[in-house]
Amino acid sequence: MTPELPAAKRKPAKPTTTAQKIENKLARLGLHTDMDLVLHLPMRYEDETRIVLIREASFMGGQSVQVEGLITACEVQYKPRRQLVVTLADETGQVTLRFLNFYGSQLKQMAEGNRVRARGELRHGFFGPEMVHPLYKMVLEGAPLPVALTPVYPSGDGLPQTYLRKAITSAMARINWRDTLSPALLEALDLMPFEAAVRLLHNPPPEVDDSALEDRSHPAWVRMKFDELLAQQLSLKRAQVARRAKGAAPLPVIGALSLAFQRVLPFALTGAQQRVLDQIRHDLQAPFPMQRLLQGDVGSGKTVVAALAAAQAIDSGFQAVLMAPTEILADQHFRKIAGWLEPLGIEVVWLTGSLKKKAKLAAKERIESGTAQLVIGTHALIQDDVVFARLGLVIVDEQHRFGVGQRLTLRNKGLGLSDGLDPTQIVPHQLMMSATPIPRTLAMTYYADLEVSVIDELPPGRTPIVTRVIDQNRRDEVIERVHVAALEGRQAYWVCPLIEESEALQLQTATDTHATLSAALPDLQVGLVHGRLKPQEKQAVMDAFTRAEIQVLVATTVIEVGVDVPNASLMVIEHAERFGLSQLHQLRGRVGRGSAASVCLLLYQSPLGQVAKQRLGTMRETTDGFEIARRDLQIRGPGEFLGARQSGQAMLRFADLETDQWLVEQARTVAMDLLRDDPVTVEMHLARWLGAKEEFLKV
Known part of the structure; x- marks a missing residue:
């Protein structure tokens, strides 16, 4: 190892310039090239193309509006907290602008007599209509309005929208707009040309269908989603071809x-x-x-x-x-x-x-x-x-x-x-x-x-699992049900989500539950298994449960997969609202492996959030893993469903697999044709959409 230089002999680190800082922030968003910037599409739009008179705006409470007028008063108030309060007036009325956090330069900007164009949500305060922290710009009388909707881009901390807009506009002037799809293919698929679609999304005219832009059903969005799906299909299919070009030892003997x-x-x-x-x-x-x-x-x-x-x-x-x-x-x-x-x-x-x-x-x-x-x-x-x-x-x-x-x-x-x-x-x-x-x-x-x-079928003899959703307040009834099942010769799992006490989550822990059940069921053997046990200790407990020497097994999710004890017919899942659908389904699958009727009890803590209600409702309604997976995809989206970070898979930014299934089918067909007939277009399309990111291919 090279010894560290004394402080006096070290070269001073070069100061990071503003341009380098901005470049680093762009890089954190994955924006390295001009094409990356061009394909960094807006997440929403703001309408700055029209001014609303203040009197008219005062009847539009709760809406985002743009007003313009002269500053008639500006002061720093200290009650109930320090804030900059500006009065803006036009010929029809006045509105108060409140800035709870402000700079000294803003105080100078907001001098009486200056003209301001402000945009924000209008609400009715104690002293009349007001906007809190509106977006604003200083303007001259008669300053022209934008002719297109203003894009709002996904951004990081310290990366202003104004900079992103300028960077994207500049990149659009430099890139090669050549379309990767032929005119015949565009016509056959009824798709917009690439350049027209991108330009519309970055600068939509005011007459554009707002709702189609918002729900991404506009033809410009359809083109972007198709191109993204096509890149993914080309990339994966090409990986498949590359694998097949490699050799493998044939394993032909069924001997x-x-x-x-x-x-x-x-x-x-x-x-x-x-x-x-x-x-x-x-x-x-x-x-x-x-x-x-x-x-x-x-x-x-x-x-x-x-x-x-x-x-x-x-x-x-x-x-x-x-x-x-x-x-x-x-x-x-x-x-x-x-x-x-x-x-x-x-x-x-x-x-x-x-x-x-x-x-x-x-x-x-x-x-x-x-x-x-x-x-x-x-x-x-x-x-x-x-x-x-x-x-x-x-x-x-x-x-x-x-x-x-x-x-x-x-x-x-x-x-x-x-x-x-x-x-x-x-x-x-x-x-x-x-x-x-x-x-x-x-x-x-x-x-x-x-x-x-x-x-897609279960072996014969598997019994259907009845699932019940039960409030945590009925724990005593659940413990009694476990007791009765054990006296009838059955075994039970009791699953807890944490090992140690967590005040933040206030979850019942596996160790506490083991102690509680051991005290409540003195005539039964209650085991405990969790991830922090040594492997030998863990296996000893599992073996005892398999041999029916333990009637109730308290466990964390280490028993999520792979545990097969046909005599276990009762599953209790503590704080079920904290688990994902896939995990709940896996845990439930530990029972129902024998001939006895099996039950899964999902204990939850009130009040339940909307997502938790959806999950528990799904578990109660179906035991079909494919239906559960479909609903899980709806709730979580593909990135979380697949475990994007673990799989290394690049997630889709624009396409939605629930609404755009028809595009997946089209992209798949076009990908096969291009791979067979047009390798030049394949390379160009992948370079445009994936660039150096094609390493996400699965192995």
């Missing part, structure tokens, strides 16, 4: 292991499971890497399909790996799959961060030597010192909970150098699983580079 495995299963596959298994088996035989997303509602049987895919890889002479986001889920997979495959002579290895050093080293040696045919674990699998001998298939469960980099690291472990192949050109097949169903439009938009398989 002795696969056939024996299916014979010894204690149940028959459902029609949906068999259908998606056939799709996966077909993909695995190709000489390019499979990239398939396996969706299925909670309890639909994705694990056995993944295990059968792994069996095909093993039959073909390769290793398979399954990575899960939590140790509880990974352990659940290990126990279930090892129980199926180990009796058939398959070596299944377990690797997580909590293993003792000696066990971890032994597992890594078996993986590198190739004796480990199937490896199951957590993030520990992506460490540099985990080397596979012949990795042919990567399975990632709950894929949205891993970042792009983590999934890429696992995929790049590849076939191993013993094959004499370039690992950058040969990649394993990849199967991603998700129990969060993705609505079709979202899948078409954000997973356009993937093949998607859906298990």
Whole structure:
């Protein structure tokens, strides 16, 4: 490390100029190029094209209006607080302008006799009509009004609208306006030319349909949304083509292991499971890497399909790996799959961060030597010192909970150098699983580079789950219901959102609830599991619950996925209003796995906000994961639904997947045609809309 220079010898840091500060603020908004600025479109507009007489404006209380007049009085008042109070008058009346925060320069500007044009919401105060903190400008008598609506842009702290407007106008004078879509295509799709659409959105004429601009149904907005969707489709489809240009080891053998495995299963596959298994088996035989997303509602049987895919890889002479986001889920997979495959002579290895050093080293040696045919674990699998001998298939469960980099690291472990192949050109097949169903439009938009398989039926014998929404004040009744269920031989989960006391949220904690239930139910065994327990302690509690030695399990959301205890038929979720829909649905899916009637009780704290009411209402009305996902998308939007920060996926700025589904279909079709017939246009369109941001591609 270079030693730090003494203060006297250090070069003084160059002062940051105003221009550099503005540039940094633009960069924080993602505005680096002229085209970035041009595509930084207004979020709303203000009408400065007309002046309203003050007397007329006084009858328009609650509306934003623009008035103009001479200053007749200006003073600083100190009661009830320091404020600048200006009286503005025209020939019809007067209005008071109040500035609660002001500069000394404003006091000089507001000298009597100066002319001001002020715009803001007019309200009726104690002394007549007034505006608080209006936007204003000093004008000369007869100064012309703008001829277009004034755009208001998304902005950051310290980045004035006036600067943004000037920067965007300047950028518009420099860019190449050439349209990326041909005149024939514009006519066929009934789309505006690019330049005309952009210019209208930045400077809409006063006669434009305000409501169409506001709800983004105006043809200019339609063109922008189509172009954005087209860029995304082109980018993802091109990524799919690039992947297929890479090689993968074909895994063609559905041999002795696969056939024996299916014979010894204690149940028959459902029609949906068999259908998606056939799709996966077909993909695995190709000489390019499979990239398939396996969706299925909670309890639909994705694990056995993944295990059968792994069996095909093993039959073909390769290793398979399954990575899960939590140790509880990974352990659940290990126990279930090892129980199926180990009796058939398959070596299944377990690797997580909590293993003792000696066990971890032994597992890594078996993986590198190739004796480990199937490896199951957590993030520990992506460490540099985990080397596979012949990795042919990567399975990632709950894929949205891993970042792009983590999934890429696992995929790049590849076939191993013993094959004499370039690992950058040969990649394993990849199967991603998700129990969060993705609505079709979202899948078409954000997973356009993937093949998607859906298990859309539940195995026979699963009982429907009845969901009730109950006020927190009825906790005693709920505790009694848990007691009765336990005496009848059933088990129950009691889920809490926090481990420690939080005064800000005032949530009942898991530790407090465990103590309360232990005291209220002295004849029952009450267990506690949360994320801060050591893995061995956590597993010991889960094992005791699985063996029915614990009747009530108090837990945080560590049991959200992967826990399978058929005898558990009652789920209580504390402070359900604090959970998202997807999480509530996952938690509810821990029950209903046996033959007994199952119940989920959602305890909430009054009063409920509008979004919380929507979520709890949805949970009460349906157990269909796809319908829940559709409503969740409506409530949260695609960015939050997909976990944008984790997935690395660039979210749509302009298109709305609820209202613009028809545009997704069109963009998808045009993307396929352009990729096939016009690579020059593809490059130009992607450069315009994504630029250097095309790294958001999924892996």
